[in-house]
Amino acid sequence: MNRFRVAVAVGGADSVLVGDDERRVLGRSRAFVQDAARRSLWRRRLAGRAGRLACALALVVGLAPLVAELAYTTARGVRGISFGFFVHAPTPPGIPGGGISTAIVGTAQIIGLALAVAVPVGLCAALFLYERPGRLATGLRFSADVLAGVPSIVIGIFAYALVVRGLHHFSDLAASFAIAVLMVPIMIRANEEAMRTVPVDLWEAGVALGARRSRVARSVVVRSAVPGLVSGNLLAVARGVGETAPLLFTVAAPTAAMTLLIFSEGTEALPAAQETAWATAFVLLAFVFALSVTSRVVAWGLTRRAR
C-alpha cells in the first residue's frame, strides 16, 4: 500500500507529517515531503514537549485533590485514635472517654450479614452464567451490568420501600439487604470474569471424565479462578463498607454504623464531634484501603503462584 495513502487513512487528514500546516501531501514528490518534515521537526518536537507536559500536569492536577484529602484525613484523624476509641461506646458531649465501638460493631454486623447472603448468590449466579450460555444468561448478565450502575441512593430507597415499610420500623436487616443488593451485581460480574480466565478445556475435561457438575465447578473452575474471585469479592466488600446513602434510609440511629457516624458528627460544629468524625473517617479509609490493597496483592500473588 502506498505510504501516503496509509497516512491519509490513519491520520484522517493529509497533514500528518508536517504538523498543523494544511500542506497537502498527496501528489507532492517524496523529496518535498521529506524536506518539509525535516524543517518542521523542531516545531513538532516543541509541541510534543508542551503536550506531554500538559498531560503530566493534568495527571497531577487531577489526582492532587484526592491526595490532599487523604493527607488531611490522616493528619486530622490520627490524633483521635487510641485503644479506647475502638473499645468504648459513644458518650454524650462533655463526658470524656467515648469511642465508636457501637459503630464498628454495627458496621461489621451489617456487612457480615450482607456478605453471608451476597457471596453465595454471587458465586452461584456467576456459575450459572458460566455454565449455561444462552439468551437467559445474556439477559442476566445484562441485568447485572445495569444493576451495577444503579446509584446506591436508589437502592437505599428501594430497601426502605420494601423492608422498612414492610416491617414498619428501621432495622439493621434492611441495611444488610440494601448492601447485599449493592454488592451482588459487582460480584457476579467480577466472578464471571475470573471464571472466564479458566480455559474452557479444563472444564470440559472434568465433565468428560464423568464428574458431577458441582464437582467440576468446585475443583476446577473455582479453584483455578480463586485469585480473581477473592480479589473481586474483596473489592465489593470495600465498596459496601464505604456506603452511606443506603444506611441513611434503613437505619435509625447514627451510632449504628461508621459511615452514619461520620455523617452525623461531621456536620456538627462542636470540636469534639469533629474530631470523632475525622478519626472515624480515618479508620474507615484505612480499612477500605487495606481491603483494596489486599485484593490486588491476592490477585497478583496467587496468579503468580498458579503459573
Added chain:
Amino acid sequence: MSDQLSGALRAPDPALGARQALVRRRRGSGGRVYAAARWMAAGLFAALLVSLVVVMANDASQAFGRSGIGFIWSGTWNPAANEYGAGILVVGTIVTTAVAMLLVIPVGLGAAAFLAEFAPRWLAGAFSAAVDLLAAIPSIVVGLWGLIVLSPLFAGDVEPFLGAVPVVEWFFHGPAYGPSVLLASVVLAVMTLPTMVALSRTALRGVPLADREAALALGATRWQVVRKVVIPGARSGVAAAITLAIGRALGESIAVAMVIGNNPSIPHSLLAPGATLGSAIINQFAEASPGLGASSIVALAVVLLALTVAVNLGGQALLRANATRRALRGVESK
C-alpha cells in the same frame, strides 16, 4: 469418584458400569442440588430486579398520580406547600453534572494519555494502581473534606476571585456563600476523575499498535501520534468512558448533599446554592410527611433511576460498538 471408577473397572462391561454410574449421578442429589442452587441464585437475582422496579413504582404512584408524568419537569419543590415537582431538581442535577464533566473530561483524558502513552512502564503501573485505590475512597469522606476544608476556602478566596475575572464573571456573580453549585461540581469532578482516567486509559490502549507504528514510520512525533492517531482512534471507547463517568456522577449524592446548600430554586449563578435529585432525597427524606411526601421522595428516586439507567445503557452500547469496531478494524489491517 475413584470408587465409582474402580467399580466400573471391576465390572465385566466397563461401559455399562460407567453408564449406570452416570445415570445414578444424574439422578443423585449432588447434581440436582447444585443445579437448583444455580437456578435459585439466578432466579433470586431476576426477582430482585423486578421487585426493584415494581416496589418503587408502586410507592411513587401516589406522587405520579397527582401530577402525572409532568412531575418530572414541573417547577416547584416546596414540601411546606405540598407542592412536589422534580423539574428544578432535574435541572440542578444536569447543571452540576455538566460542570463537573467540563472539568473531568479534559483533565481525565490528558491524565489517561500520559499514563497510556508517555509514562515509562513502571510509572504507569504505579499510577494506575494509585488511581484504582483513589477511586475506592468512600464518598462520605470526600464529602466531609469538601464541607470542612473546601467550603471555607471557596467562600473566602476562590469564589470572590472567580467573580472578579472579567469574562467568566457572569457565571460567577452573586454572593459567595461557600456551599454552592460550583463547589458541588468540583467535588463531583474530584470523585469521578479516577473512574474517567481508568476507563480512558483502557480505551486509549485499545488502539491497535499497527496504527501507531504506521504514523511513527511516517515521521510523526509521539505527541502527534497521540493527537492524530490514538485519540481519534479511541473515540468510541473514550465516549463510552465519558458516558459511564456521567452515569457515576449522576448517582453520587451524599457528597453533593453536604456541599450544595440545599436550596431548590433555579441557580442564577454557579455560586448560588442549589439542589439535585440525590441531595433532595437525602436532605428531605427524614422530613417527608407520610403519604404524598414520602411518595414524592420515592418518585424522585425513580426519576434518578431512569436517568442513570438510560445513561448507563448508552455507555454500554458505546462500549460494545467500540469492541465490535476494534475487532473489525483488526481484521482489516491484517
Added chain:
Amino acid sequence: MSRRVGIPLGMTFVCLLTVACSTAGAAVAGRAQSGLAASARPAPGGVLSTETDVTTTKAVTLNGAGANSIEPFFQRVFYDYNKLDPLTTVTYSPAGSSVGITDIEQNTVNFGDSEVPMAATDLALETAGPILQIPVDLGGVAISYNIPGIGKQRLKLDGPTLAGIFDGTITNWDDAAIAQASGITDLPDLRIVPVHRADSSGPGYDLDQYLIDTAPAWVSAIGTSTPSKTWPLAKVGVGEQLNTGVATYISQTRGAIGYIEYAYAYESHFTNVALKNADGAFVVPTERSIALAGANATALTPFDFNVVNEPGTGTYPLANFSWTLAYRQQPNLAEGIALGKLLYWVVTKGQRAAAALGYAPLPANVQRLSILDIERLENSAGKKIFAS
C-alpha cells in the same frame, strides 16, 4: 491444594465469625443483662406514687425520635439514666420535630419529641388512642453570628432590624440601621449571610412568632400573621439541615447570622445577639434569662404554650418548651413502666443536667403538670400504671 480451596471457604467462615463475634460483643458491651431479672430495681429517684409495684424486672429498650434541639439534653439524661438503671436503654433519633410527630402518630416509636405541640390536625392522625404531650425541657433560641473584628462588643438587635436582615432588605453589616439599633458604629463592611433551617423546626417557629409580634414589615413580607414551622422566606440566604448544619455553617462563614437552639450555641461558644424583649431591654440568652421566660408560663397547656416575647426586664424573648409525645395507653406494660419512670426522672432529677448544657430547669408549676401527665399513662386494660 488445601490453601486454594480453603480461601473461599475461609472467606465465608470469616464473615460468619464476624457476625457472631460482633453480636456477642454488642451483647456484652452496652446492653443490659437479663440475669439481673431476679433483683427487682425501684425507679431511680423514687417511685411516682406510694403504692405501686412498678419495679423494673426486664431489660427494655425504648426508642424515641423527634426534635433536634433537645438532643444534647436527651443524650445526657438518657446516658445518666442508663447508669442508674442499666435495664433500660434509650435510643433517640434527633431527626426533627415533624419526624417525631409522624413517628408517634404511626406508633413506630415509644415516644416522640417536638418543640411545637401537635396541632389538632396532627392529633387526628393518632393511631393508638390519645397522645399525651408532656413538657420536659425549657430551652431558648439563640441568634448567633460570626463577625470578625468587633472585639468584645455585643450586637444588640430589635425585631424590625432582625426582620430586615432575614428578609434581605439589610444586606451589609455596616448598614446604618444596624448601627442605630445596636449602638456599634465600627461594624465591618461585610456581607450579611442569613442562615435558616431548611427543615421544619421549633426555633424557626419561635423566631417567626417573635418577628410577627415585633415587626410589621415581616408580616407583610411573609403575607401572614401565623407562625409556621417551615421558614417562610427560604429564598433569602442559605438553608441548612438541623441545628448542627446551621451551627457548622455559622462557625465557618464570616458574616453569617442564624438561629439555633441555645444549647448548640452554648456548646460551640458562639456569640449571640442581645434581643430586645417586650420591656425594651436587650437580653442575651442565658440559663437565667430563659428560666425567667419560662416562669411566666403560669397556665401552660398544649394549646396555650407561647412564651415568646414575655414581659420582664431580664426575660429572654425567645424561649420555648420541648414536648414529649407518648400514647396514653401502653399495650406493652414493661415498656410503659420504663417510659413512665424515665420521664419522671427526666422532669425531676434529670433537670439538674439542664443548666450545664444550656437549658433552664423546668419551672415548678410546669414540673407538676408533667408529673400529672405521666401519671395518666395506662395499661392496655385502661387502668393507670402508676395509680395511687
